[in-house]
Ligand code: HEC
């Protein structure tokens with residue numbers, strides 16, 4: 471059994487022979503018909519027979535032999551079909567002597583194109599994301615990839631035009647805007663869920679929404695916020711006592727300006743009442759390292775990319791440090 475034929479189209483051999491029979495009988499039938507017609511000839515000077523019917527009053531039909539070019543073309547087609555059926559799948563289950571399958575052809579082409587693509591990508595894959603972001607070629611490739619895989623949700627300009635899709639070109643981030651965080655967002659996706667109506671009624675939702683606004687130092691109704699303070703306990707388990715969330719775990723910070731669903735009182739009340747279930751698909755399996763590297767650089771370079779935290783100070787410590795570290799290690 472060859473690849474692409476793992477699941478046979480036929481559940482019993484009957485259909486196999488049935489298809490073979492109608493294919494062969496049709497071809498033989500056409501050959502017989504052509505043979506019959508080829509025999510007809512007119513002697514020099516002889517007139518073709520007049521058929522016994524007339525249309526539209528006086529339109530008559532003559533029984534001329536079929537033109538030679540037409541007959542030869544038909545024989546040619548039959549010859550072609552026989553060769554085709556020997557080489558390619560077509561006669562029931564017979565796979566053809568070339569063992570060609572559309573599935574294998576697709577896999578071959580994809581492997582070849584991926585290999586070409588990866589060759590172009592190779593230099594970028596091992597470079598720093600921020601350096602890749604500055605390369606015009608990489609940027610153009612990243613843009614094409616973004617339009618293909620990301621624009622449906624984030625908009626072709628990455629500004630999250632669609633409601634509830636984050637803007638990727640501003641300086642506010644839900645899950646971090648340094649290269650590693652962006653790469654993690656793209657490869658692993660996000661599927662955190664906020665349960666609906668945790669507070670039970672819309673009045674409490676409004677109070678807590680005002681408390682959330684107060685946590686971020688934004689304009690709010692002080693009395694409502696005060697009433698919402700204790701009720702925020704229902705939220706603190708995920709978003710933290712201070713509302714700053716935990717980006718790594720997918721719990722957004724409620725005190726910054728990065729809103730996915732809107733930061734107005736009404737939008738926050740809606741979030742609380744209805745719950746939210748953002749869905750950023752994980753792209754690691756579909757795109758692979760090379761494309762994700764380009765996309766990370768592209769998104770990083772859109773204007774909001776953050777520089778990663780400086781490396782641990784140990785690296786820059788004076789020469790005496792290694793000795794001190796060794797001493798410390800011995801002391802343990
Ligand atoms: C099906 C819609 C959808 C597609 C397609 C999609 N995203 Fe997203 N993306 C989202 C949603 C929704 C979020 C917010 C996730 C959340 O809140 O849990 C998000 C979040 C992100 C984030 C994190 C943003 C932040 O503020 O931290 C990045 C980066 C990102 N997407 C990049 C991409 C890239 C690059 C692609 C294309 C490979 C892509 N996305 C394709 C829906 C999508």
Ligand code: HEC
Pocket residue numbers: 662663664665668669678679682702704705706707708709720721722724728729730731732733738741742746747748749
């Ligand atoms: C079980 C954990 C959990 C609890 C409890 C929870 N949230 Fe959330 N919340 C989330 C997650 C996860 C998201 C992100 C959803 C998404 O990306 O679609 C979220 C999103 C939000 C947002 C939208 C942020 C934005 O960027 O638009 C607001 C506002 C919010 N929560 C407020 C609250 C309030 C107020 C409470 C208490 C009533 C609460 N949450 C309780 C997990 C929780």
